[in-house]
Amino acid sequence: MEEISLREILDLLQENWKMIVIIVLVFVTLAAVGTTFLIDKTYNSSTTLIVGKPEGYTSTVSDTANELRINQQLVGTYSEIAKSKSVMTQVNSALNLGLSDGQLAQMITVSTVNDTELIKISVTTEDPVLAASIANKTAEKFMTNVAELMKINNLQIVDEAVVNSSPVGPNLKLNMAIAFLMGIIISVGIIFVKEALNTTVKTVDQLKNLAGDVSIIGVIPDCDELTLKGGK
Numbered sequence: 001m002e003e004i005s006l007r008e009i010l011d012l013l014q015e016n017w018k019m020i021v022i023i024v025l026v027f028v029t030l031a032a033v034g035t036t037f038l039i040d041k042t043y044n045s046s047t048t049l050i051v052g053k054p055e056g057y058t059s060t061v062s063d064t065a066n067e068l069r070i071n072q073q074l075v076g077t078y079s080e081i082a083k084s085k086s087v088m089t090q091v092n093s094a095l096n097l098g099l100s101d102g103q104l105a106q107m108i109t110v111s112t113v114n115d116t117e118l119i120k121i122s123v124t125t126e127d128p129v130l131a132a133s134i135a136n137k138t139a140e141k142f143m144t145n146v147a148e149l150m151k152i153n154n155l156q157i158v159d160e161a162v163v164n165s166s167p168v169g170p171n172l173k174l175n176m177a178i179a180f181l182m183g184i185i186i187s188v189g190i191i192f193v194k195e196a197l198n199t200t201v202k203t204v205d206q207l208k209n210l211a212g213d214v215s216i217i218g219v220i221p222d223c224d225e226l227t228l229k230g231g232k
Helices: 006-015 015-040 059-082 086-093 101-108 126-149 173-196 206-210 221-230
Strands: 043-051 108-112 118-125 155-159
Touching: 006 015, 006 059, 006 173, 015 173, 043 059, 043 126, 059 108, 059 118, 059 126, 086 101, 101 126, 108 126, 108 173, 118 126, 118 173, 126 155
Parallel strands: none
Antiparallel strands: 043 118, 043 155, 108 118
């Protein structure tokens, strides 16, 4: 296989720069139009809960450190309960969503803040009002299930979910950046494929590689070279 130098690669790209620009512009334009008009916007709302002391419970100062450690351990267990089938079924029924438990669970993200007693329930949907409703109802049913399963009432809501009218997706800038990179990669790929399939001999070195040890009688100069030198 014939090797190609860096200089030849740069020359090849320079010769075909118009094609690169056109392909990149097409990709970026399609990404912008598709993201703006074809992909539905999504909205996110979240509610935050804290694992604290049970109602009516009092403790001494010496118990505080142990309670904090235990509560942090409970956060992991509670997070699993928040997306359990039982909670999803109850939320589905309460809000009349008509979704499967799996579909509802895909809308919900339950996360914990490292080394804290906080649990965050986030919901992403195409309806900002619905997102807030699902988040708050999930928190409500979550607290009920924890109280029934763990026989302890130590969850409190820190922040309720509110309607967020600013969409979180799709990401226009990210999609355009990806389209830009794809446009460059594909256009450069097309250029190299065309060059590989092109059997035209363009240089003396290429002729020598093809013909072997032969004498070159003469070289017909390129018209552009003659123009640069003032030839007519």
